[in-house]
Structures are given as C-alpha cells and as structure tokens.
Amino acid sequence: MSAEAEAGGGGGGGGEVNGVQPNVTIYINNLNEKIKLEELKKSLNAVFSQFGKILEVLAFKTLKHKGQAWVVFEDVASATKALKGMQDFPFYDKPMKIQYAKTKSDVVAKADGTFVPRERRKRNDEKPEKKQKREQHHDVSQGGLGMNAYPGTYGAPPLSQLPFGAGPRVMMPEIIVPNSILFVQNLPHDTTAMVLQMFFCQYQGFKEVRTIEAKPGIAFVEYGDEGQATAAMNALQGFKIKETPMLVTYAKK
DNA sequence: AGCACA
Numbered sequence A: 001m002s003a004e005a006e007a008g009g010g011g012g013g014g015g016e017v018n019g020v021q022p023n024v025t026i027y028i029n030n031l032n033e034k035i036k037l038e039e040l041k042k043s044l045n046a047v048f049s050q051f052g053k054i055l056e057v058l059a060f061k062t063l064k065h066k067g068q069a070w071v072v073f074e075d076v077a078s079a080t081k082a083l084k085g086m087q088d089f090p091f092y093d094k095p096m097k098i099q100y101a102k103t104k105s106d107v108v109a110k111a112d113g114t115f116v117p118r119e120r121r122k123r124n125d126e127k128p129e130k131k132q133k134r135e136q137h138h139d140v141s142q143g144g145l146g147m148n149a150y151p152g153t154y155g156a157p158p159l160s161q162l163p164f165g166a167g168p169r170v171m172m173p174e175i176i177v178p179n180s181i182l183f184v185q186n187l188p189h190d191t192t193a194m195v196l197q198m199f200f201c202q203y204q205g206f207k208e209v210r211t212i213e214a215k216p217g218i219a220f221v222e223y224g225d226e227g228q229a230t231a232a233m234n235a236l237q238g239f240k241i242k243e244t245p246m247l248v249t250y251a252k253k
Numbered sequence B: 001a002g003c004a005c006a
Helices: A037-051 A076-086 A106-112 A193-200 A226-236
Strands: A025-029 A054-059 A069-073 A097-100 A181-185 A206-212 A215-223 A247-250
Touching: A025 A076, A037 A054, A037 A069, A037 A076, A037 A193, A054 A106, A069 A076, A076 A097, A181 A226, A193 A206, A193 A215, A193 A226, A215 A226, A226 A247
Parallel strands: none
Antiparallel strands: A025 A069, A025 A097, A054 A069, A181 A215, A181 A247, A206 A215
C-alpha cells in the first residue's frame, strides 16, 4: 500500500519540485533578511492570500533560519498555485525562491491527528516540560474554499471583474480626469505600503505608494505621468490581494 | 546557504 506523501490531502495534483512532493506548505528562502519578522509575515500573508486560504505563516530569526519562511495553505492546490505564481517574485527587492516544504506543518498535523509534540523529534530536547496551551484558530473568515483568484502571471493580472458596484451604493458616474496619481480602494485593511509597492512597482514610471494610517483600505500610488498611471491601473484593476477586488481610479486633482 | 512549528 502506498503512503500518501501529501500533507493534508486536497487533491491538488501535480508533480514534485526539486525532488520534494507537493505539500500544503511552501518553503520560501532568499527572503530579505533585513525585514523584521512581524512585517515579513504580514507581507507574506498579504502577497500569498490571493492563492487560497492561509492557515499560518512561520518565520524565525535564528541564524539557521534567517531569510526563510513557511506558508501553510489549506490545500495543496493553493500551495501549488502559489509556488508557481510567485516563483522569483521580487519581494523586498529579492526574488523569492519557493519549494514545497519537506515535512508536514504542525498546524496540519494537529488537524490530522498525527501531531507529535516536538520534544520527541527535536534533537534539542532541553525542555522536557509539557505545556498545554489551548489553541484557537480564529482565522479571518473568508470564503477561501470557493474560487480564488489565480492571476497567472504578475505582468498581466486579469481584468476579471471590474467592481463598478463595489460600494454599498453606486455613486453618480463622475467625469474621469486622468492623473499620474492613482487612488486605490477596497484593500484589505492590513495591507501595507510595502506590499502595495511590490505590485505597483512592476509598472513603468512607478514613483511611490502612500498609505494613510487613519484610513485603512485605501492608498495613493504615484507614477511619472498619466499614461504610466493608466497602464498600471488597467493592469491591476480588480486584482485581489485577498478576496475583494481592488478598485483603482485616478486620484482627484 | 540554511526545512520549523518560541
């Protein structure tokens, strides 16, 4: 009988990468080591949640684990899309290198019932104490099981659906005045400027992203001229960082 | 370069 090497099932299909079998968890290295862990994890979450529901993002600051992270998805299909879609993606100025994780993540093993406490397998068993802390997985409730946006390549994300009626009420159509500054709305409230920059800087003429702490969910992105701003707007219109498509318009002058 | 679960 053949043991399923897949950690977590899900039936994603697809072959091994670098001799590692598909896993719900991806292993990322070549990450920028200057980024603080908390920010790194938030940004990874922001950048990867477009591929499916994320159960956990792990990164450590120890010497042996600098520049590396694990992103645990709910299913293998999401992990595979993430691996393929974000391979070499410039993240804090360094191309991400992504593989499937070699072993099953604890969070998955716990859900599985196959979890073995770490004292058993860690060679560094300096703490034989067993602490039992309750764990709550209060994940952001998002319909991650349905269709998730798979943008394919980042050079040309799809203009899948333009969220014209995205707000609670549709405003009167305004006269559109092109501007080299874009106004971005409907962002997840924890979206950082760094994360936005990673998307918007891919287009010609990118200058900067500005977020406003007091106003989460929106941002301004400036380009060298209106034509460049327009190209970026068309490319990223409706792009989903999480489940809600972003709305990109010209900023008011 | 480096596959963990602070």
